Amino acid sequence: MDFEQNSQEASAKTFFEENAGEIKKWKDEEFRKIRLALFNILEDTEEARKEAVREKNRTLTMLNNLTDGILVLDSSHRIELINPLAEAFFKKDKKEFLGKNIFKISSPRFILTPFFQALKSGKRGKIKNILQKEVRLGEKIFVEVSTVFLGEENESKGVLIILHDVSRDKLVETMKTEFVSIAAHQLRTPLSAIKWTIRMLLDGDIGAISEDQKSLLEKTYESNERMIGLINDLLNVTRIEEGRFLYKPEISQIEDLTDKIIKNSEGPLAMKKIKIKLEKPRELLPSVLVDEEKMGLAIQNLLENAIKYTSEKGLITVSLQKEKNYILFKIKDTGVGIPLDQQDRIFTKFFRGSNVVKMETDGSGLGLYTTKNIIEAHNGKIWFESEEGKGTLFCFTLPIFDKNN
Amino acid sequence: MKILLMEDDKLLRSLLVKKLTSAGYEMIAACDGQEGLELMRSDSPQLILLDIIMPRKSGFEVIKEMKKDENLKDIPIIIVSNSGQPVEIGKAKEMGVKDWIIKTEFSTQDVLDKVRKIETEISN
Numbered sequence: 001m002d003f004e005q006n007s008q009e010a011s012a013k014t015f016f017e018e019n020a021g022e023i024k025k026w027k028d029e030e031f032r033k034i035r036l037a038l039f040n041i042l043e044d045t046e047e048a049r050k051e052a053v054r055e056k057n058r059t060l061t062m063l064n065n066l067t068d069g070i071l072v073l074d075s076s077h078r079i080e081l082i083n084p085l086a087e088a089f090f091k092k093d094k095k096e097f098l099g100k101n102i103f104k105i106s107s108p109r110f111i112l113t114p115f116f117q118a119l120k121s122g123k124r125g126k127i128k129n130i131l132q133k134e135v136r137l138g139e140k141i142f143v144e145v146s147t148v149f150l151g152e153e154n155e156s157k158g159v160l161i162i163l164h165d166v167s168r169d170k171l172v173e174t175m176k177t178e179f180v181s182i183a184a185h186q187l188r189t190p191l192s193a194i195k196w197t198i199r200m201l202l203d204g205d206i207g208a209i210s211e212d213q214k215s216l217l218e219k220t221y222e223s224n225e226r227m228i229g230l231i232n233d234l235l236n237v238t239r240i241e242e243g244r245f246l247y248k249p250e251i252s253q254i255e256d257l258t259d260k261i262i263k264n265s266e267g268p269l270a271m272k273k274i275k276i277k278l279e280k281p282r283e284l285l286p287s288v289l290v291d292e293e294k295m296g297l298a299i300q301n302l303l304e305n306a307i308k309y310t311s312e313k314g315l316i317t318v319s320l321q322k323e324k325n326y327i328l329f330k331i332k333d334t335g336v337g338i339p340l341d342q343q344d345r346i347f348t349k350f351f352r353g354s355n356v357v358k359m360e361t362d363g364s365g366l367g368l369y370t371t372k373n374i375i376e377a378h379n380g381k382i383w384f385e386s387e388e389g390k391g392t393l394f395c396f397t398l399p400i401f402d403k404n405n
Numbered sequence: 406m407k408i409l410l411m412e413d414d415k416l417l418r419s420l421l422v423k424k425l426t427s428a429g430y431e432m433i434a435a436c437d438g439q440e441g442l443e444l445m446r447s448d449s450p451q452l453i454l455l456d457i458i459m460p461r462k463s464g465f466e467v468i469k470e471m472k473k474d475e476n477l478k479d480i481p482i483i484i485v486s487n488s489g490q491p492v493e494i495g496k497a498k499e500m501g502v503k504d505w506i507i508k509t510e511f512s513t514q515d516v517l518d519k520v521r522k523i524e525t526e527i528s529n
Binding site: 192193 | 421514
């Protein structure tokens with residue numbers, strides 16, 4: 001064995017001595033290749049670094065020129081990034097923010113209140129969750145603060161806070177409100193003066209009047225009431241279009257509201273000798289979340305139409321029922337119906353059916369438009385079926401109030 | 406009972422004064438908020454009927470000033486106005502206003518009824 005090993009070593013030694021030149025050449029070549037590969041890697045790295053710098057600059061330029069203020073926090077709520085607009089909102093230099101924990105930022109902390117509330121609420125979306133809240137800064141500046149939680153629920157990757165200036169929107173909103181308010185005032189003042197005067201004359205407050213005078217004054221009073229109604233309709237439309245029509249949603253019973261509206265219409269119903277039938281289940285229907293005043297107006301518009309367009313001694317059937325997760329309201333009349341070729345325009349603003357225009361009824365063409373908007377603002381749906389000369393059925397749905405939602 | 410009415414429309418003012426005077430109330434009337442506040446201090450009315458949109462001082466400005474004044478802050482107020490957006494009514498109720506009457510929806514008789522109701526409340 002020993003002999004064999006010694007002889008192998010000896011022959012390897014001889015081999016290296018004999019080929020020393022070739023081996024050196026081969027080694028040099030290998031070194032050259034390795035050096036080249038290293039250079040290539042270095043070059044690529046440098047290129048990647050430059051690309052990263054370019055990318056960073058591009059992102060920073062974008063962030064710096066955004067029309068929103070941006071704050072980025074890492075997972076331990078240290079401020080990683082703040083753009084110039086956010087600096088402007090805080091009226092502080094970014095040096096006072098970067099690397100600091102957001103909880104240690106002194107005034108003006110109230111800008112961050114919505115963020116703190118969002119954090120406290122513990123609400124986290126699966127990917128992101130935007131929580132918005134307006135903050136009033138100074139006299140005329142409103143900022144909408146959105147908080148976006150980055151990363152999955154159990155693996156926070158930080159938070160993005162977006163500060164969006166909504167001052168202009170607010171200003172326009174205020175101007176519109178003021179306009180409506182002034183228009184209402186200007187139009188309603190003379191009408192109320194007419195109303196009050198006629199009412200007092202009719203009530204005998206100013207002295208006795210003859211039957212003829214009374215009859216004429218009553219007609220004038222009615223005309224004036226129609227004018228008031230028309231202005232109210234116009235104001236409602238303005239409010240709908242401003243998107244601030246719903247004011248106070250409350251948990252309510254739809255049957256109570258329906259009863260009330262029907263009761264209010266007893267006069268006109270009796271005048272035309274129209275029978276009204278209310279069908280509802282024996283057991284109490286589930287509650288709904290509605291703005292009672294507006295929902296009352298929606299039901300009233302439907303009932304008024306049914307009365308207006310049903311001839312004497314007709315029948316109106318109102319029914320309430322519970323379906324899966326909503327209440328279904330139906331109102332069916334034996335009236336003039338809606339001509340087939342006009343049915344697609346029924347909910348359009350100012351639209352009135354050609355057959356009803358010919359009748360002696362007045363109307364603004366705003367009732368169904370308003371009703372549809374009210375129902376949809378309550379997350380409901382409205383539709384109808386109608387045949388000219390036979391009658392119309394209007395249906396709408398309202399989601400059942402779910403206290404867990 | 407002495408009632409102060411603040412209303413800038415002359416006709417509406419005279420109609421209300423007539424209605425309430427014939428019902429036995431003592432009426433004083435102002436045609437804007439500023440005059441109203443002066444009359445409030447000199448004549449000590451027991452109830453205020455207040456319009457909202459008025460020259461010099463609006464109804465809301467009047468309420469704010471009344472709330473700051475120890476002698477005026479508890480006088481009951483009924484708003485008789487033609488503005489009447491739910492937001493405004495909500496705001497007024499928060500400020501302690503007793504009632505809000507929209508002129509086109511009511512008559513002078515309705516105003517009288519509300520005044521009588523509040524009079525009963527005060528005397529109880």
